[in-house]
Amino acid sequence: MLHELIFCLHGFPGDICTHLSVDDPSQAPEYRLKLLSERLPFIAPGEIGLIKQMHQIGESYLRLQKFICDFYVPGSGSLYLTALACGLDEVLEEYRAAIASIEAELLKAPYLGITYIFSKVEPFRAVLNSLTHLLDLCVKNHQNHSCIINSVLLMNKSPAVTSIFKHLLQLFRHQLSSWLLYGAINDPYEEFCVSCECELVPNKFPNIISPTLANDILYAGKAVRSGGTELTDHLEEAFSQRFAELENTELIEGVDEGLERLIRDIWLYVSGEVWRRMFEEFGLVHHLNLVRDVMLLGRGELYVAFLDNLLAEGDGTGRSILDRPIPATVAEAKNLSYVVGAAFLAAARSVGMEDEELVSCFRFVVSTNPHEVALLSKDLGDDEVEAIGYHPTAWDCLRLEFAPIPAGLETVFTESALTSYTRLFHLLLTVRRTEHALNTAWRGAKRSIDRRIHLLHHQMNFIV
Numbered sequence: 001m002l003h004e005l006i007f008c009l010h011g012f013p014g015d016i017c018t019h020l021s022v023d024d025p026s027q028a029p030e031y032r033l034k035l036l037s038e039r040l041p042f043i044a045p046g047e048i049g050l051i052k053q054m055h056q057i058g059e060s061y062l063r064l065q066k067f068i069c070d071f072y073v074p075g076s077g078s079l080y081l082t083a084l085a086c087g088l089d090e091v092l093e094e095y096r097a098a099i100a101s102i103e104a105e106l107l108k109a110p111y112l113g114i115t116y117i118f119s120k121v122e123p124f125r126a127v128l129n130s131l132t133h134l135l136d137l138c139v140k141n142h143q144n145h146s147c148i149i150n151s152v153l154l155m156n157k158s159p160a161v162t163s164i165f166k167h168l169l170q171l172f173r174h175q176l177s178s179w180l181l182y183g184a185i186n187d188p189y190e191e192f193c194v195s196c197e198c199e200l201v202p203n204k205f206p207n208i209i210s211p212t213l214a215n216d217i218l219y220a221g222k223a224v225r226s227g228g229t230e231l232t233d234h235l236e237e238a239f240s241q242r243f244a245e246l247e248n249t250e251l252i253e254g255v256d257e258g259l260e261r262l263i264r265d266i267w268l269y270v271s272g273e274v275w276r277r278m279f280e281e282f283g284l285v286h287h288l289n290l291v292r293d294v295m296l297l298g299r300g301e302l303y304v305a306f307l308d309n310l311l312a313e314g315d316g317t318g319r320s321i322l323d324r325p326i327p328a329t330v331a332e333a334k335n336l337s338y339v340v341g342a343a344f345l346a347a348a349r350s351v352g353m354e355d356e357e358l359v360s361c362f363r364f365v366v367s368t369n370p371h372e373v374a375l376l377s378k379d380l381g382d383d384e385v386e387a388i389g390y391h392p393t394a395w396d397c398l399r400l401e402f403a404p405i406p407a408g409l410e411t412v413f414t415e416s417a418l419t420s421y422t423r424l425f426h427l428l429l430t431v432r433r434t435e436h437a438l439n440t441a442w443r444g445a446k447r448s449i450d451r452r453i454h455l456l457h458h459q460m461n462f463i464v
Helices: 002-009 045-071 079-091 093-108 114-121 123-143 148-154 159-182 211-225 229-245 257-280 284-294 300-312 330-350 355-361 371-379 382-387 415-445 451-463
Strands: 017-019 033-035 362-366 398-402
Touching: 002 045, 002 093, 002 114, 045 079, 045 114, 045 123, 079 093, 079 123, 079 148, 079 159, 093 114, 093 123, 114 123, 123 148, 123 159, 148 159, 159 211, 159 229, 159 257, 211 229, 211 257, 229 257, 257 284, 284 355, 300 330, 300 415, 330 355, 330 362, 355 362, 398 415
Parallel strands: none
Antiparallel strands: 017 033, 362 398
16 A cells, blocks of 8 residues: 555556546646545545645646656757756656655565655655646746746745756757857747847747847847858857856846856957948948938039939920929839939039949939828828828939948848938938029029029028
């Protein structure tokens, strides 16, 4: 009978307990043990309560052991559940050793009874209950696609919980080192805090990582990913040993100070290397000057010549080729795009700029959809746009594109940055067009002796 209790404590069915039948749909039968009867032979009635408590201990162990068997081997569906299973298996070694010791003592001294067995396993009851509660939290978080590490952080600290936390933290640090040192994502089950699309996954970040640190992690990994083998070799040489030294370190008041310092150091190193390559290899200053000259109208004489060329392509009545209704067809829009592009390159050559570089970086496109109407509709509404009497022209369909993005400068010329540049370009071009139109009108009226015309010209110079 005592050895039947040993079987029960190991989670095995026997003469005093069995696996719960399928009649209870709320629990899987392999997760539960059930006493066959509360009236067991050769057991005093006063010891039945002890047997029930030992039965509960065996049931808790069975749940944990079943989870370990399901997830201990890699490839079982979750790296973090596998790490959890490894941690649980390590923690339960002490319980298994205690059961083996009890069995050995019973073989040596058959007169030892149920009370002796209970006195040896009762200290493990609180630990096993805590571990089953932790297991439930981790499985729930995994099903909700949340970070399992946070489940452990919610538990009261104990040697068992600390040991399990080390396994999970070691896995996280390993994934983090792959991302920060090589730009690689070792995440077959999409559990890491950075997705395969190189985007942050907020609900999968452990609470020991602050939002600011998360952004540093994302930036550094993306920079390493696009930096080539030379950068990864330098990072591996400089920081791989520090990651190895972190394996056995513990949190200090819930903060992983060693990991935070390491991430900051990697971020500083990568940032310095990225900026050095941007300036020395990818010509950041040159491209910024080019954008300033073209998209921000830094070369005023360029756009004076450009507007003169468009005026020359007009109908001879003082209206440029873009002072017409919006293109009705795609073919008409393409033809206007070609004429505008040719006028711009001719203007660039006239002021001494290299047209080949401009052709490779910038392109004027005329579409059939006026972007200004969309902007006005967003700000004012369709009814208000009609009320102000706005009539779009081909100018409103003109767009300047900066593409392709220069290699190595993707983090500078982002989509949002180019959108801002484009809006500034349209604003500045409108101001320049207004100035050009006023100067053209002044040239036609400058021979007049009307004092009011001269005064108006003087005032308009201050407005534009």
